[in-house]
Amino acid sequence: MKEKVKNILKILDEHYPNVRVALNYTNPLELLIATILSAQCTDERVNQITPYLFKKYPTAKDYATADLKTLEEDIKPTGFYKNKAKHIKECCQVLVEKYHGQVPANLEILTKLPGIGRKTANVVLGNAFDIPGIVVDTHVRRVAKRLGLTKHQDALKIEKDLMQLIPKEKWTKFSLQLTWHGRRICKARKPQCNKCPLHKWCDEYQKV
DNA sequence: CTCCCGATAT
DNA sequence: ATATCAGGAG
Numbered sequence: 001m002k003e004k005v006k007n008i009l010k011i012l013d014e015h016y017p018n019v020r021v022a023l024n025y026t027n028p029l030e031l032l033i034a035t036i037l038s039a040q041c042t043d044e045r046v047n048q049i050t051p052y053l054f055k056k057y058p059t060a061k062d063y064a065t066a067d068l069k070t071l072e073e074d075i076k077p078t079g080f081y082k083n084k085a086k087h088i089k090e091c092c093q094v095l096v097e098k099y100h101g102q103v104p105a106n107l108e109i110l111t112k113l114p115g116i117g118r119k120t121a122n123v124v125l126g127n128a129f130d131i132p133g134i135v136v137d138t139h140v141r142r143v144a145k146r147l148g149l150t151k152h153q154d155a156l157k158i159e160k161d162l163m164q165l166i167p168k169e170k171w172t173k174f175s176l177q178l179t180w181h182g183r184r185i186c187k188a189r190k191p192q193c194n195k196c197p198l199h200k201w202c203d204e205y206q207k208v
Numbered sequence: 209c210t211c212c213c214g215a216t217a218t
Numbered sequence: 219a220t221a222t223c224a225g226g227a228g
Contacts, residue, residue: 021224022224023224034224035224035225036225036226038223038224038225039223039224039225039226040212040213040214040222040223040224040225041213041214041215041223041224041225042215042216042223042224043223043224045215045223046224076213076214077214077215078213078214079212079213079214079215079223080211080212080213080214080225080226081212081213081214082212082213083211083212083213083225083226083227084212084213084226087226087227114226114227115225115226115227116226117225117226117227119224119225119226120224120225120226123224135224137224137225138222138223138224138225139223139224140224155225179224182224183223183224187222188221188222188223189217189218189221189222190217190218
């Protein structure tokens with residue numbers, strides 16, 4: 001397994017050397033909001049509305065004091081807009097009341113905020129604060145499972161498995177690489193195994 | 209486990 | 219028609 005992980009990491013680095021979050025942002029708050037909006041929605045769609053959104057709501061206080069219906073309309077194209085608007089407003093209210101309107105760089109604090117789970121928290125920590133974290137989104141879950149890096153379905157168990165296998169300083173980049181690979185090659189519906197540089201090390205590919 | 213939301217691929 | 223898309227709350 002150790003050799004397998006080493007090879008997978010090497011191949012990922014060769015093929016995806018400069019991965020970056022596909023969501024556009026210029027500060028931790030913007031990344032936090034964009035990540036909440038990205039739930040069950042493509043990043044392109046999120047990027048389409050965020051230029052307008054970030055201009056209209058530059059600080060946490062702007063979301064905290066926003067009219068809920070107006071905020072719903074502003075984020076509508078990203079889907080789940082009622083839940084997301086409610087989460088964003090409540091989350092920013094806590095940020096204003098308890099954290100001076102700043103995004104805390106701490107996993108335990110972040111995951112207690114309304115609308116913020118481990119996935120969103122780790123995206124913000126890893127990319128806005130350079131604090132290593134394994135991000136288990138739908139792509140990471142699928143690809144890690146297919147590769148045979150975990151047997152679990154539960155996101156937290158997958159996160160723990162990957163934390164054991166991957167060196168800490170690579171957690172954030174590895175998550176981004178797996179997500180990117182999952183989007184482009186190892187797709188949910190029609191995985192492009194013939195184009196996949198990892199298929200030698202893939203459990204699922206060996207089965208077929 | 210279900211619900212929230214709607215666009216797009218298959 | 220149905221599954222899926224950078225999930226989280228109740």
